[in-house]
Amino acid sequence: MPDNSRLVREKLDQAAAILDELGIDAWLTFVRETALSPDPSLDLILGLDMVWQSAFIVTRDNQRIAIVGKHDMENVEAVGGYTTIIPYVEGIRESLLSVLLQIDPQTLALNYSESDVAADGLAHGLMLLLQRYLIDTDLAERFVSAEPVIAALRGRKSHLEVERIQAAIETTLAIFYQVGEFARPGMSEVEVASFVHDLCQEQRLDTAWEADYCPTVSAGPSSPIGHAGPMVQYVIKPGALVHMDFGVRQDDYCADLQRVWYVRRDEDDAPPHAVRQGFEVVRGALQAGLEALVPGAQGWQVDAAARTAIVEAGYPEYQHAFGHHVGRAAHDGSTVLGPRWERYGDTPMGVIEAGNVFAIELGVEVEGYGYVGQEENVLVTPEGGRWLSDPQTEVWVI
Amino acid sequence: MPDNSRLVREKLDQAAAILDELGIDAWLTFVRETALSPDPSLDLILGLDMVWQSAFIVTRDNQRIAIVGKHDMENVEAVGGYTTIIPYVEGIRESLLSVLLQIDPQTLALNYSESDVAADGLAHGLMLLLQRYLIDTDLAERFVSAEPVIAALRGRKSHLEVERIQAAIETTLAIFYQVGEFARPGMSEVEVASFVHDLCQEQRLDTAWEADYCPTVSAGPSSPIGHAGPMVQYVIKPGALVHMDFGVRQDDYCADLQRVWYVRRDEDDAPPHAVRQGFEVVRGALQAGLEALVPGAQGWQVDAAARTAIVEAGYPEYQHAFGHHVGRAAHDGSTVLGPRWERYGDTPMGVIEAGNVFAIELGVEVEGYGYVGQEENVLVTPEGGRWLSDPQTEVWVI
Numbered sequence: 001m002p003d004n005s006r007l008v009r010e011k012l013d014q015a016a017a018i019l020d021e022l023g024i025d026a027w028l029t030f031v032r033e034t035a036l037s038p039d040p041s042l043d044l045i046l047g048l049d050m051v052w053q054s055a056f057i058v059t060r061d062n063q064r065i066a067i068v069g070k071h072d073m074e075n076v077e078a079v080g081g082y083t084t085i086i087p088y089v090e091g092i093r094e095s096l097l098s099v100l101l102q103i104d105p106q107t108l109a110l111n112y113s114e115s116d117v118a119a120d121g122l123a124h125g126l127m128l129l130l131q132r133y134l135i136d137t138d139l140a141e142r143f144v145s146a147e148p149v150i151a152a153l154r155g156r157k158s159h160l161e162v163e164r165i166q167a168a169i170e171t172t173l174a175i176f177y178q179v180g181e182f183a184r185p186g187m188s189e190v191e192v193a194s195f196v197h198d199l200c201q202e203q204r205l206d207t208a209w210e211a212d213y214c215p216t217v218s219a220g221p222s223s224p225i226g227h228a229g230p231m232v233q234y235v236i237k238p239g240a241l242v243h244m245d246f247g248v249r250q251d252d253y254c255a256d257l258q259r260v261w262y263v264r265r266d267e268d269d270a271p272p273h274a275v276r277q278g279f280e281v282v283r284g285a286l287q288a289g290l291e292a293l294v295p296g297a298q299g300w301q302v303d304a305a306a307r308t309a310i311v312e313a314g315y316p317e318y319q320h321a322f323g324h325h326v327g328r329a330a331h332d333g334s335t336v337l338g339p340r341w342e343r344y345g346d347t348p349m350g351v352i353e354a355g356n357v358f359a360i361e362l363g364v365e366v367e368g369y370g371y372v373g374q375e376e377n378v379l380v381t382p383e384g385g386r387w388l389s390d391p392q393t394e395v396w397v398i
Numbered sequence: 399m400p401d402n403s404r405l406v407r408e409k410l411d412q413a414a415a416i417l418d419e420l421g422i423d424a425w426l427t428f429v430r431e432t433a434l435s436p437d438p439s440l441d442l443i444l445g446l447d448m449v450w451q452s453a454f455i456v457t458r459d460n461q462r463i464a465i466v467g468k469h470d471m472e473n474v475e476a477v478g479g480y481t482t483i484i485p486y487v488e489g490i491r492e493s494l495l496s497v498l499l500q501i502d503p504q505t506l507a508l509n510y511s512e513s514d515v516a517a518d519g520l521a522h523g524l525m526l527l528l529q530r531y532l533i534d535t536d537l538a539e540r541f542v543s544a545e546p547v548i549a550a551l552r553g554r555k556s557h558l559e560v561e562r563i564q565a566a567i568e569t570t571l572a573i574f575y576q577v578g579e580f581a582r583p584g585m586s587e588v589e590v591a592s593f594v595h596d597l598c599q600e601q602r603l604d605t606a607w608e609a610d611y612c613p614t615v616s617a618g619p620s621s622p623i624g625h626a627g628p629m630v631q632y633v634i635k636p637g638a639l640v641h642m643d644f645g646v647r648q649d650d651y652c653a654d655l656q657r658v659w660y661v662r663r664d665e666d667d668a669p670p671h672a673v674r675q676g677f678e679v680v681r682g683a684l685q686a687g688l689e690a691l692v693p694g695a696q697g698w699q700v701d702a703a704a705r706t707a708i709v710e711a712g713y714p715e716y717q718h719a720f721g722h723h724v725g726r727a728a729h730d731g732s733t734v735l736g737p738r739w740e741r742y743g744d745t746p747m748g749v750i751e752a753g754n755v756f757a758i759e760l761g762v763e764v765e766g767y768g769y770v771g772q773e774e775n776v777l778v779t780p781e782g783g784r785w786l787s788d789p790q791t792e793v794w795v796i
Contacts, residue, residue: 033515035607036727040434049608051729052741069741070717074622075611089717091740112522114530117431120523124510125543127522129743132512145523204599209433210447213473224472319468319487329434331449342489343450343467345527 004047004252009081010158011044016062018152025105027149029056030122030130039121041111041150043252043328048075053092056082059103067095093133100139108139109146115345118325118333119150151334155325156355162379162388164253165327165357168208169377169389172247172255175199183398185238185263189217189230192244200248208247208254208330215246221370225363238265241275241370242398243363247330256330256359257389258375261396271395278315278366279395282374285309286391289322289337289360290378293352293385299323300348302337306362315364321348323360326377330359356380357388402445402650407479408556409442414460416550423503425547427454428520428528437519439509439548441650441726446473451490454480457501465493491531498537506537507544513743516723516731517548549732553723554753560777560786562651563725563755566606567775567787570645570653573597581796583636583661587615587628590642598646606645606652606728613644619768623761636663639673639768640796641761645728654728654757655787656773659794669793676713676764677793680772683707684789687720687735687758688776691750691783697721698746700735704760713762719746721758724775728757754778755786 019027031039032053042048045056052069059065066082073087086095100108112127113119122130131140157165175196182195196215200207207214217223217230220240236242240263247255260279262271270276289306303322311317321338324331335350337358358380363373374392378385417425429437430451440446443454450467457463464480471485484493498506510525511517520528529538555563573594580593594613598605605612615621615628618638634640638661645653658677660669668674687704701720709715719736722729733748735756756778761771772790776783 033729033731036438036729036731037515037518038436048610071623075627078627088741093740110522112526114523114527116523117435117521120435120521122522123515123518124508124520124522124525125512125514125518128510129512201602212446225469229473229476331431331434333431333434342491343486 005080007158007160008045008047008079010160011153012058012064012081014156014158015045015058015149015153016060016064018149019058019060019109022148024060024107024109024144024149026057026059026103026107027109027146029111030054030126032126037123039111040118040329040333041121041146041154044153046076046079048079055092055096057099057103059105063103065099067092067099096133097137100134101137106142107144108142109144109149111146111150113145113147115347116147116151116333118154118329119145119147151350152353154327154332155334156353157327157357161253161327162357164251165255165377166388168248168250168253168255169257171203171205171250172257173389175246175248176244176257176259179244180261180396180398183236183242183261185236187236188232189219189223189234190232192217192236192242193230196246206249208249208256215244218243218371221365221368223370225365225371225373236263236398238263239268239369241366241372243371243373245373245375252328254326254328254330255377255389256326256375257377258361258363258373259392259396260372260374261398262369263398271397272369274366275369275372275395278364278372279374281310281313281315282363282372283393284313285362286360286374286376290385293337293358293360293378293380295352295354295380295382297352298348299335299337299350299352300340302352303339303348306360307339310362310364318362322362323358326357326359352380354380354382403478405556405558406443406445406477408558409551410456410462410479412554412556413443413456413547413551414458414462416547417456417458417507420546420550422458422505422507422542422547424455424457424501424505425507425544427509428452428524430524435521437509438516438727438731439519439544439552442551444474444477446477453490453494455497455501457503461501463497465490465497494531495535498532499535504540505542506540507542507547509544509548511543511545513745514545514549514731516552516727517543517545549748550751552725552730553732554751555725555755559651559725560755562649563653563775564786566646566648566651566653567655569601569603569648570655571787573644573646574642574655574657577642578659578794578796581634581640581659583634585634586630587617587621587632588630590615590634590640591628594644604647606647606654613642616641616769619763619766621768623763623769623771634661634796636661637666637767639764639770641769641771643771643773650726652724652726652728653775653787654724654773655775656759656761656771657790657794658770658772659796660767661796669795670767672764673767673770673793676762676770679708679711679713680761680770681791682711683760684758684772684774688783691735691756691758691776691778693750693752693778693780695750696746697733697735697748697750698738700750701737701746704758705737708760708762716760720760721756724755724757750778752778752780
């Protein structure tokens with residue numbers, strides 16, 4: 001486990017500044033049994049699991065108050081960053097009420113959001129319980145969604161966070177290179193995935209998302225694309241493509257990349273024209289999206305730049321978003337670089353900020369060969385997007 | 399990854415029967431991005447992560463309907479158990495609305511609960527979104543908490559689930575025995591924990607809860623008890639106790655056990671009288687609790703039996719609950735065998751059922767030596783509690 005104290009303290013400093021910037025008086029993260037019911041924000045501002053009901057309050061004037069079960073007190077102290085830690089034994093209500101009444105915030109941000117799953121860490125039953133705790137006050141009328149607080153806090157990666165993502169990317173790319181050496185005609189998708197899992201195991205790394213689908217491996221034109229797991233019945237064959245979507249989680253931070261290989265037949269000097277053409281279109285659309293990825297742009301505008309490039313090249317639109325934040329999770333919530341479709345809610349309306357890190361991705365089917373997809377990870381700087389992953393520039397050959 | 403298809407089908411069968419027993423027409427589990435925002439119920443009825451908004455509906459008359467993103471459809475089909483799977487691309491609302499209107503349930507159970515974290519998987523923002531989707535109907539007025547459905551479904555372990563818990567217990571006990579061989583005076587708590595983590599790593603097992611606190615290791619009388627992590631400054635010493643709280647998660651099911659060792663001085667024939675006496679009191683109280691753990695009893699009554707035994711023996715009350723469900727999580731939600739304190743909400747009022755598996759635990763401080771704590775795992779049968787773990791019957795000696 002990495003030591004997260006420095007990171008938590010960086011994030012708590014950021015949080016107070018963001019509250020001030022947004023004009024929100026206080027932010028309450030209210031949790032219980034987080035091993036079973038995690039709140040994604042707690043990773044940023046504590047980095048520990050809590051068992052009993054626990055409250056973490058940051059105020060605009062930079063108070064950081066934790067109210068936790070007696071047994072958890074030492075652990076919270078060890079993290080550092082909280083100015084006041086209040087332990088309880090029988091119930092949290094009294095201490096919570098007294099702290100909130102003393103702060104007396106005019107706006108109290110809570111972790112719920114219709115659109116942003118990373119900002120939706122407060123369970124509905126726990127919300128009802130909180131309302132019951134506060135029933136003799138008017139505090140519940142001052143609740144606001146913490147969505148903008150969390151979007152900024154999670155999205156603006158600190159220096160240490162970018163370093164960790166970069167390290168996860170390097171590790172992930174090294175595994176992609178090893179897969180290229182390992183993969184041979186006759187191997188099934190499942191064999192490739194097992195090889196990747198063994199490499200992770202040796203390095204004691206988790207996969208960036210559920211291991212059953214991380215990596216996804218697609219061999220040839222019949223293998224389904226999307227969130228399907230690797231299957232034994234799809235086998236690497238000469239004259240077809242192998243595509244892999246994969247990332248590691250290393251020191252709590254993720255990479256999320258896609259690469260594509262062509263499996264050479266004896267008669268091939270190079271991948272077939274249709275494959276190379278598909279790849280160039282994908283690469284061009286990725287580049288078009290990257291150029292639109294500037295601070296101040298809205299997520300849907302970035303998606304539209306890439307989507308237009310694909311459609312203008314005569315290929316069908318991809319049926320997903322062009323990009324998503326990457327960080328503690330492979331899908332790190334907040335602004336999505338996606339079309340304004342119902343299922344994306346308000347997330348494509350979010351505004352790109354310097355310090356954001358995105359995974360950008362798209363692909364096309366090449367008939368008879370398989371799926372050409374590419375995914376890269378990008379840091380937004382004040383001057384625009386900068387590759388964090390060394391981008392794939394041609395179809396790799398097995 | 400174990401193949402969970404059989405388990406999911408067992409649980410779906412159970413779910414329909416429980417709805418009928420409780421007189422609830424339909425149960426809706428509504429999720430999104432479950433890697434970041436998991437709903438504990440989804441593990442039981444699907445066993446996969448979903449990315450897009452997804453709805454899983456079980457009805458009293460045994461329909462099982464999944465509405466999922468197009469990319470997830472194949473994976474849901476592969477699990478089996480759903481009678482209808484409806485894919486979507488742009489948004490779930492239309493399909494969800496049409497399915498619910500067609501079922502037309504008079505009561506629609508949703509995953510929220512003030513007391514039971516395992517039944518509180520629906521995030522507040524997602525609840526608001528659902529209410530918005532259904533705004534032109536009166537369906538939101540028919541919402542009820544799925545707490546009793548989930549408590550029964552999660553709590554009544556199937557045969558396959560008990561087998562898996564039993565296997566996790568055996569593995570955990572084997573690790574305890576190895577710790578007893580390994581631990582020597584001069585080693586720190588952290589060294590013991592690292593040894594345990596290495597054993598888990600070799601067997602590719604996760605710890606039952608966060609690895610930083612699994613195991614907890616307490617060496618000697620000064621080491622803090624509770625959820626504190628192992629610390630380098632506390633070292634195994636002759637004439638003091640070593641206590642460990644630990645469990646593995648194996649094939650998705652957990653064990654949660656505590657054992658205690660006494661570190662022999664040259665002059666010791668046996669652990670000191672005070673240590674042996676403390677252990678006998680703990681063991682007696684555990685036995686008193688076990689005897690009260692019968693179908694039909696309420697959680698607080700079981701706790702009271704153990705608590706009374708400790709107090710009557712002249713030791714201070716433990717400041718936690720006597721027991722909790724164990725299963726997919728070490729703290730598996732639902733009924734708690736605990737006192738009627740505020741922080742336990744209604745959970746001590748729950749009724750014990752045959753098929754439940756509990757971890758039962760308590761301990762006392764023995765002045766000058768350290769913490770004597772014992773935790774065992776128990777299956778409730780129609781005739782009463784039965785040890786699943788081979789219980790510790792005397793203080794082990796290092």
